[in-house]
Amino acid sequence: xxxxxxxxxxxxxxxxxxxxxxxxxxxxxxxxxxxxxxxxxxxxxxxxxxxxxxxxxxxxxxxxxxxxxxxxxxxxxxxxxxxxxxxxxxxxxxxxxxxxxxxxxxxxxxxxxxxxxxxxxxxxxxxxxxxxxxxxxxxxxxxxxxxxxxxxxxxxxxxxxxxxxxxxxxxxxxxxxxxxxxxxxxxxxxxxxxxxxxxxxxxxxxxxxxxxxxxxxxxxxxxxxxxxxxxxxxxxxxxxxxxxxxxxxxxxxxxxxxxxxxxxxxxxxxxxxxxxxxxxxxxxxxxxxxxxxxxxxxxxxxxxxxxxxxxxxxxxxxxxxxxxxxxxxxxxxxxxxxxxxxxxxxxxxxxxxxxx
Amino acid sequence: xxxxxxxxxxxxxxxxxxxxxxxxxxxxxxxxxxxxxxxxxxxxxxxxxxxxxxxxxxxxxxxxxxxxxxxxx
Numbered sequence: 001x002x003x004x005x006x007x008x009x010x011x012x013x014x015x016x017x018x019x020x021x022x023x024x025x026x027x028x029x030x031x032x033x034x035x036x037x038x039x040x041x042x043x044x045x046x047x048x049x050x051x052x053x054x055x056x057x058x059x060x061x062x063x064x065x066x067x068x069x070x071x072x073x074x075x076x077x078x079x080x081x082x083x084x085x086x087x088x089x090x091x092x093x094x095x096x097x098x099x100x101x102x103x104x105x106x107x108x109x110x111x112x113x114x115x116x117x118x119x120x121x122x123x124x125x126x127x128x129x130x131x132x133x134x135x136x137x138x139x140x141x142x143x144x145x146x147x148x149x150x151x152x153x154x155x156x157x158x159x160x161x162x163x164x165x166x167x168x169x170x171x172x173x174x175x176x177x178x179x180x181x182x183x184x185x186x187x188x189x190x191x192x193x194x195x196x197x198x199x200x201x202x203x204x205x206x207x208x209x210x211x212x213x214x215x216x217x218x219x220x221x222x223x224x225x226x227x228x229x230x231x232x233x234x235x236x237x238x239x240x241x242x243x244x245x246x247x248x249x250x251x252x253x254x255x256x257x258x259x260x261x262x263x264x265x266x267x268x269x270x271x272x273x274x275x276x277x278x279x280x281x282x283x284x285x286x287x288x289x290x291x292x293x294x295x296x297x298x299x300x301x302x303x304x305x306x307x308x309x310x311x312x313x314x315x316x317x318x319x320x321x322x323x324x325x326x327x328x329x330x331x332x333x334x335x336x337x338x339x340x341x342x343x344x345x346x347x348x349x350x351x352x353x354x355x356x
Numbered sequence: 357x358x359x360x361x362x363x364x365x366x367x368x369x370x371x372x373x374x375x376x377x378x379x380x381x382x383x384x385x386x387x388x389x390x391x392x393x394x395x396x397x398x399x400x401x402x403x404x405x406x407x408x409x410x411x412x413x414x415x416x417x418x419x420x421x422x423x424x425x426x427x428x429x
Contacts, residue, residue: 043392226391227411230398266395 002192003247009131010185011334012141013073013178016295016302017064017343018050018171022288025049025168032168040168045265049171049290052149055348058089059097059104061174061295062145064345066105069143069178072340077106081139083113084130086122086146086294088323090115091351101145104349112137119202120261120322122146122294123175124330127318128190130179140181147174148293169264171290175298189248189331191240198325201228229322233267237321238274244317244329252276255331256314257304261321262286262296271319294320305339312336362427366420369393369400379421386420401426 025041025048026034041047052061062085070077083105085098098113107113112133118125123146130142150170204222206214214220241258245251252258258277260268262285272282283300285292292299297318305314313333321327357365363377370377370388383389394414401407405427417423 039390040392043395225411227394227398227409227414230395231408231410234399266392270399 001243004128004132004190004192006131006135006188006190008181008183008185009134009188010180010182011127011177011332011338012180012182013069013338013340014175014298014301014334015065015068015072015340015343016173016175016299016306017061017068017345018173018289019053019056020344020346021051021053023048023051028168037168043264043266044169045268045284045286046169046290047287049151049288050173052152052172053346053348056149056172056346057091057348058087058147058149058172058174059085059091059101060348061172061345062147062176063101063104063174063349064343064347065174065176066101066143066145068340068343069176070105073178073338075141075178078108079141080105080107080143081111081137082130082133082142083107083111084116084126084133084142084144085114086116086118086126086144087148088117088119088293089147089149089152098145100349100351105143107143112139118324118326119148119293120263120291120296121320121324121326121328123177123261123297124190124318124320124328125192125326126294127177127179127188127330127332128192128328130177131188134179134181142179144177144179145174146177146294146298148172148295150293151290169291171292173289173292173295173299175295175302177298186333189244190328191244191247192328193236193240193326195236195325198228198232201225201232201325202323229263230267232325233263233321234270234274236325236327237271237319240327240329241271241275241317241319244319244331248331250331252281254315255281255317257316258282259297259300259316259318261319262289262291262300263322264291293322296320301334301339302342305336306341308336308339310336357427359424362424363420365400365404365427366397366423369396377420379419379424381420383417383419383423397423
């Protein structure tokens with residue numbers, strides 16, 4: 001168990017961005033019949049999702065969320081010294097998308113910027129990375145950008161969505177979280193874990209250097225072993241959440257909310273039950289946004305608090321878990337007024353390259 | 357727990373009407389036996405019988421009786 005404790009670093013703003021295109025599962029063009037969709041919706045909790053426009057990438061959503069923070073919080077890009085972009089849907093194989101986002105956001109060259117390839121555990125891991133680097137550097141503020149466009153068809157030329165059940169589960173989005181040094185900010189507790197023995201549970205085995213070409217009849221997309229993932233999520237995650245409370249000497253009563261990666265509603269209910277949290281305290285965003293990978297924790301907070309205008313500190317126990325296998329918790333405070341309303345954008349970055 | 361009670365519990369988990377399942381029924385022919393309902397069976401099996409099912413167990417399950425036979429604590 002790797003335990004991280006960080007003092008005097010605060011989550012000082014949070015925002016999430018999606019497109020303007022929300023589609024109900026019942027209106028989705030799939031090969032599945034209405035009965036299958038209704039059953040899928042009931043079990044997973046997904047009612048619909050936001051889709052990226054064809055030219056929009058995760059970076060575009062994270063950019064919009066970051067801009068909203070800079071504008072609302074009246075922060076100059078000059079104040080940002082660290083930019084961490086967590087995604088599995090980067091703009092390019094090379095360079096790291098974080099470098100491009102540094103320039104797009106107007107952040108000065110005196111900046112650490114890099115990508116992190118993590119999925120559903122990405123937000124809690126990213127917070128750990130960004131907060132730790134902030135603590136040990138002379139930078140004043142760090143920007144953590146997390147998101148994925150998992151719902152996007154891998155083969156963009158087809159310009160259609162896939163029709164298997166995974167295409168009904170995932171949504172496209174990007175988020176931004178601002179971390180700042182602040183005297184007297186309460187301790188942030190984190191625990192991180194990894195189990196590479198489970199790497200096959202969620203994997204896109206083809207299209208990179210280990211297996212560049214998929215065999216005939218196989219797609220480049222990701223595969224998921226539902227049962228292995230479920231068993232992992234309902235055993236390791238509750239155990240870690242309980243361990244986090246033990247380390248912080250807390251009970252469920254100390255927290256305003258439990259914010260879990262939005263794997264599916266059935267898994268959320270199982271984890272809540274096994275950790276003693278009520279579903280009232282367990283935030284749910286999968287209904288409106290689907291499973292949004294590393295964006296799911298900030299999106300859940302934005303859904304719950306983004307439109308609430310209240311100067312109130314809340315304590316959240318957050319846990320990201322998934323592909324890797326990788327999982328981690330963060331126990332942190334934030335102010336409700338620092339969680340911004342949902343941002344909608346249809347804009348995309350023109351990098352000057354043609355698609356064809 | 358009697359076999360009948362175990363079948364009733366499985367019917368409840370799969371959300372099918374009482375009396376639908378018979379021991380000799382092929383799982384592949386039951387519409388409700390899908391990837392999500394397998395997760396429900398995992399929870400039921402662990403909560404009620406303390407048995408942890410894996411993907412290998414599900415690969416070996418062919419009939420209703422294969423599952424019922426695992427419902428022992």
